[in-house]
Amino acid sequence: MPEDAPGRVKVDLPTGTLVLHDVAPERVANLCQFAARANPKRGFLIVSTVLGRHLPTPPQALRAAADALAAQLPGDLPEPVLFCGMAETATGLAQAVWAAWRARHPGAESAYVQSSRQTVTGARILCRFEEDHSHAASHMVQVSTEVEPMLAAAHSLVIVDDECSTGATFVEAAEALVAALPQIERVACASLTDWSAGAFLARMPRPASAHSLIAGTLEWTPGAGQVAAKLAPTANRHGTAPASGMRSRTGLLAPEAAIRAPITTAPAERVLVLGDGEHAYEALCIAEDIAAQGGVPALQSITRTPALLGHAMRSVATLADAYGSGATCHVYNLLAHDPARIVIAAEIEGGQAEALRGWLAEAGSDAVVELALCRYGEAP
Structure with a gap:
């Protein structure tokens, strides 16, 4: 971990220079790596080691991070409490935070x-x-008729994201949600890392608090690499969820579990479980099933994130979005866990397994790839 002064971490990237202030370098080293993003709007990526997105993450590490965030949330939030996870990167984390909060507050009303x-x-x-x-x-936040009464009664809002740089996204989300649900009285913002120094809290539409595993401040100096970066024209397009897709996309009153074939593993078998974009929480559950059988799981995700190779991103496999948006998707560090087997937790079959098999063959890996089709609710 680069460090040039006490309480300061400096990282030189192809797109510019990132400096973190007022942090414990050893804490940053445990929870963060870094990469450059091919994005003219922001050229850096703080890559979490516990998120299960870009780096292989043991399921217990993600659960522990989620529980630590849940423990920080105020104990006197007026009920019902509405949790909102931010797509796509924080959806698995957010459901895990909600599950941890429910375990800490049995009987509390939430959605x-x-x-x-x-x-x-x-x-x-x-x-x-x-x-x-x-x-x-x-x-967009979409809701089903089943959760409408709870949303209309909610008095607190908890927004969960993986990172807070300036807090602008928290403000945008809170303003939109409070405009739709004006009875909300309080807001709590939870993230793995927070570099805002709380400056955004004064702009929130309701009294708000910020909670994170690491807090400090961030200084970013763009370089020529960021200026030259261009986003693909399909990067922001929406896809279509299948009818049998996860119900968390339209609201949950209790944690959900997929209807899928059981995943069995041999003792000590190294298995990488991949979520697919927003469909991340079931990948965590599959990884936990594998661990319970004595396997050695890690989880990651297929993602739209346009990162550059180097630093935390040691390899990239590219594939099409299974949801039909036309966006380019990626899996970074596919072999970092040294898996004998790769399980894709998917809502829809869209050629993900074939694309990864092709990449693995070119990389000289004999890892087996399989797709675990996950269905929810009563839809066929």
């Missing part, structure tokens, strides 16, 4: 929704908002 970039046929769009710096900026 979960998440923003999405996949359209759900028949769902009502509760609100939309923009994440200005993102490669895929447009979010």
Whole structure:
């Protein structure tokens, strides 16, 4: 971990220079790696080691991070409490935070929704908002009739994201959700890392608090590599969720589990479980099933994130979006866990397994790839 002064971490990237201030370098080293993003809006990526997105993550590490965030949330939030996870990167984390909070507050009234970039046929769009710096900026929150009464009664809002740089995304999300649900009284913002120094809290539409595993400040100096970066024209397009897709996209009153074939593993078998974009929580559950059988699992995800190779990103496999958006998707560090087997937790079959088999063959790996089709609810 680069360090040039006490409480300061400096990272030189092809797109510019990142400096973190007021941090414990050893804490940053445990929870963060870094990469450059092919994004003219923001040229850096703080790569979490516990998120299960770009780096292979033991399932217990993600659960522990989620529980640590849940433990920080105020104990006096007025009920019902509405949790909202931010697509696509934080959806698995957010559901895990909600599950941890429910375990800490048995009997408390709560619900979960998440923003999405996949359209759900028949769902009502509760609100939309923009994440200005993102490669895929447009979010929508969709809801089903089942959760409407709980949403209409909610008095607290907990927004979960993987990172807070300036807090602008928290503000945009809170403003949109509070406009749709004006009875909300308080907001809590939870993220793995927070570099805002709380400056955004004064702009929130309701009294708000910020909670994170690491807090400090961030200084970014763009270089020529960021200026030259261009986003693909398909990066912000929406896809379509299948009818049998996860219900968390339109709201949950209790944690969900997929209907899928059981995953069995041999003792000590190394298995990488991949979520597919927003469909991340079931990958965590599959990884936990594998660990319970004595396997050695890690989880990651197929993602739209346009990162550059180097630093935390040692390899990249590229594939098409299974949801039909036309966006380019990636899996970074596919072999970092040294897996004998790769399980893709997918809502829809869209050629993911074939694409990864082709990449693995070129890389000289004999890892076996399989797709675990996950269905939800009563849809066939």
